[in-house]
Amino acid sequence: MITYIIKRLLISIPVLFGILLVTFVLARLIPGDPCKAILGEKATVEVCEKFEKRFGLDQPIHTQFFLYSKRVVVADFGNSIRFSRPVSQILVERFPVTIELALGGLVVAIFAGVFLGIISALKHNTSVDVGTMVLANVGISMPVFWLGLMLAYLFGLLLKDTIFWLPPSGRLTAGLSSIPFFEVWGWEVLKGTSKSKFLEFFANHYIFNALITGNWEIFKDAIRHMILPVIALSTIPMAIIARITRSSLLEVLGRDYIRTAKAKGVKSKNVVSKHALRNAMLPVVTILGLQMGGLLSGAVLTETVFGLSGVGRMLVEAIYARDYPIIQAFTVMIAVAYMFINLLVDISYGFLDPRVRLE
């Protein structure tokens, strides 16, 4: 098992290098000059020279890449050109929104998808099965941004004066703000240090923060604001997981050892839950990593529709504004997160399916 994990880790390293290289090259290839883009009419030659020195843009390209790689390893992403603030600080503020969204989407997709898939498989070829599969097919065909807009219209406008109303944008109701847990607990935290960034990162997950500080008002409010985006985002993965669960479970249920168990007199329920499910889940776990990528992609569109200031939306804006430090940092972070998740999926797959470990 350990060798397997080590092997997977080692393979990740060249991929990581490739990601860094690609991000660096892409950001440099974007046409346009950051100095002129940021400073506007004040961008004379002398001002730009100072500007380039300040942001290290005057060094030869391979030096820049080396410095860049060195800094990425220690998670120093430099300062945003547009906002003159450390990119790591901006990351700390923005990543939690995307994580909450993506995790929420994943959790909903897994639970709902697996549940629907199991029901469809057990009630194979009945109207429940057909209905669910039709819905699943429709689900994977829907553009996520369209679904988000339609949900916002339905719950934000049509159901406005009912109890079903849901807020169509933002993370919290105006006037409410989430107090970081370390402030609530009276910890001494110096602003701007790595420790503060680390703590802020967790505190910016409003739902988690409200939970551990026991603030039910914020907790409920934050969850209400997350409902629509999470539903929109989770639809496609949910449908895919439902279909795969169903087909996988059907296949497993048809296998010999299941028939043996049934013949032995094991109760149907136990057959399904103890014997069939575990094996049926393998293909689902396989695609989980892929779904995470889809969730991160979909997060960009969902954040745009629901006005959430997450990493995806900021990245698109940064690309428009040629803010190189943000483009590089955010892309690397997303790719690294994605790689890490895939690694976890691979490892857990190794747990679930012993055959893989021996490859």
Added chain:
Amino acid sequence: MINKKLALGLISSIFLLAGSVSAGDSVSAKDCSYGGKVKSIEATGDLEVTFTMCKPDPAFRAKAAFTPFSIQPKEYLDSTGGGGSILENPIGTGPWKLEKWNRGDSIIYTRFDDYWGKKPSFEKLVVRWAADGAGRLIELRSGTVDQITNLSPDDFDSVKGDSDLTFIPVANPNTLYLAMTSTFKPFDDPRVRKAIALGIDRSRIVDNYFPLGSEVASHFTPCSIANGCAGDSWYDFDPDAAKALLAEAGFPDGFKSKIYYRDVFRGYLPEPGIVAVEFQSQLRDNLGIDVEVVVMESGEFIDESTNGRLDGFYLLGWGADYPHVTNFLDFHFSASNPQYGDVHEDIYGLLEVASTIANEDTARPLYTAANNAIKRIVPMVPIAHGASASAALNTVQNAHFRPFGAPLFHHTDPGKDTFVFMQNAEPISMYCADETDGESLSVCQQVVEPLLGYAIDSGNIESRLATDCTGNSDATVWTCQIRSGVKFHDGSSLDANDVVASWAAGIDQSNKNHKGNTGAFEYYSYLFDGLMN
């Protein structure tokens, strides 16, 4: 025995002390050759500041009321070096103290109980933002916000008919223009530019894409500004003449080009994408000109356009900063502005002279000639003066939107403890001196104040931190009397040195606090013709 030295030392230190109180800080340019308007700014008294100008500046009071020229404590500027934490934590004299800036989400202010003026009747002010008009209206309707800016034109009627909402027309004078950069072919040919001027049906655009209350522009400057409409009105729509002129210039079948714009909601351009496509249709149908619609990011667009680098048409406009014709004409048609390509002495020569004349009537013939020159040369085509509106809940007393500047929230009463305002976008920083976008200026305006200010319902200049600023007979020396007993949010008292320090940080490039966000201090530079030293 009195130690002579000690006595001398004591006496001279008393004099020095007295001197440093009465002859305070100052900043000055070496001489007026740097081309700018300001020669020196001196604290000529504990509560008096004197501005000495290189050239007459009759519009000084209007400019000094503008937010970038707000005052912060000298000690604070020194301790932050004019950068760093001052960008997100301004300290001012305003009715609101900054409590927290929740990045990406909101800005929260609390009432400043030692404010010199009318104190707010409620405790908390919250500013939020949402990029699209429909979203803002939804939040207003659901009661999660109390007032919004930039109402979508499509929503004007429904807000007017809604008994729970107040429709607030915004009287800020603005202009939308279709620009051409004459350094690129074929815009270098004046016949081509004139053909385009004749070939755009501006009424159709205003009738169909602008809200009720908008007007077709008869001149570049709106008529509500004195001398704005001096001279002949713009060309009427004449497609036949347009096609004939274009053919005469060598393009009987039109030509290919691009039209650039940025997708930012402004009072002069509420729906940029839609209007850009409309121009595309008109240019194609009326003149045979085939344009590709290109949307650019806001910062890049402003940079490329203002430097005259866009090789085609572009859509831009202007919202008045202060109520004077120089704010419109001088900025756009001056000798140093390359945004339309070539500069034209026929225009800027007249404007330079006219800007030194304080009396409107005396200046009129000059502005008449200047406007006529603009019409003849056609550096751009003025399209419309857009009506824009804000909306608020009925429960807010005295909800308003000033024609110049952001709303004065301490004059409103939401009937509850918290007032929530929603604007277009998040501010870039809260250091007014080094920002130009409305979203940043509106936010810092609640915390810091300039010497003068704009009235709540007109373009009149009122006193703020200065009880008044008076000029000498030829507007070359302006003296401002500072209000006494004004406190900053950190408890310190306002005096003339704070005023000098704040202005110096912006206008003096050699000043140690000249740092800011990007260091450009655009408004200091363009309103006073350049930064000194």
Added chain:
Amino acid sequence: MSKLGKVSKNLSENIDEELLLQKPVSVWKRTIKRLLSKRSGKIGLLLICFIFIIAIAAPVIAPYDPHEVLIGKEIVKLKKREAPCIHVFGCDQAKPQHLMGIDGNYRDQFSRIIYGSRISLSIGFSTVSFAVIGGVLLGALAAFFGGWIDNIIMRMMDVILGFPSLLLAIAIVAVLGPGIRNALLAIAIVTLPAYARLTRASVLTVKELDYVKASLALGASPTRLLLFRILPNSLTPIVVLATLGIATAILDAAGLSFLGLGAQPPSPEWGTMLGSERNQVFSAPHLVFFPGIAIMITVLAFNLFGDGLRDALDPRLND
């Protein structure tokens, strides 16, 4: 005859009979038959034909030109973003009929949706063609030559797959500049690796088969072998993937256009139409609803067809 001989004679007689009873049926015929027997395949095929007909007959079906601005051209003055007016459903006969309403530039939305089908179909097919040709080529090269070529190509594929697909597509379009052609290229690059991996796996499997080894041993040219023997046998999963890939490509292109990076105005691409009217979802929901439905139906069609194709071509279901 010995007993064994008798048995074998009987056997061979039986076998001959059986072989005679079963007429040889081509793979294609069987596939199509199976495809049509399944409901999803049938519906998918029907929908695709429907969309194709709409696309081809667009000039006939669409009542207006998709670029035509209708200001001043209609008898009754139009309101911007007017809701649909369908005479059959009770809209006043005096008003001009607009089945899906008017958009923000006073154009008939129904006509634009109709013409948009042409764009979506061409997006789907061209992207997938690009990705298939590129991916198959790379995968085949990797599998055939093995060694460091294989390694490099597969690492490149890993790097592409290391990014969430839409984000990488956005980054590529940011470099190349917005526009439909660059968006197509970006999507093709991002979806390429799947075909490369599939081809490589298929070729690797087939490469080990006896007849291939035998042919190589006999001196057959590797290229001809690759092109005419190995690849055709690996085609099946590629065809299925490609069909589903058309669906994904249409969705991705709509997403890019929604963000303003794909098809540019005044192109009647469905994602662009959605994106430019998204701020009006609360006041003019028909301008968001119809383009979205159009995307959904088209994508659904290809998904269903792809599913049906996969089931039909699945060798495990052979009787």
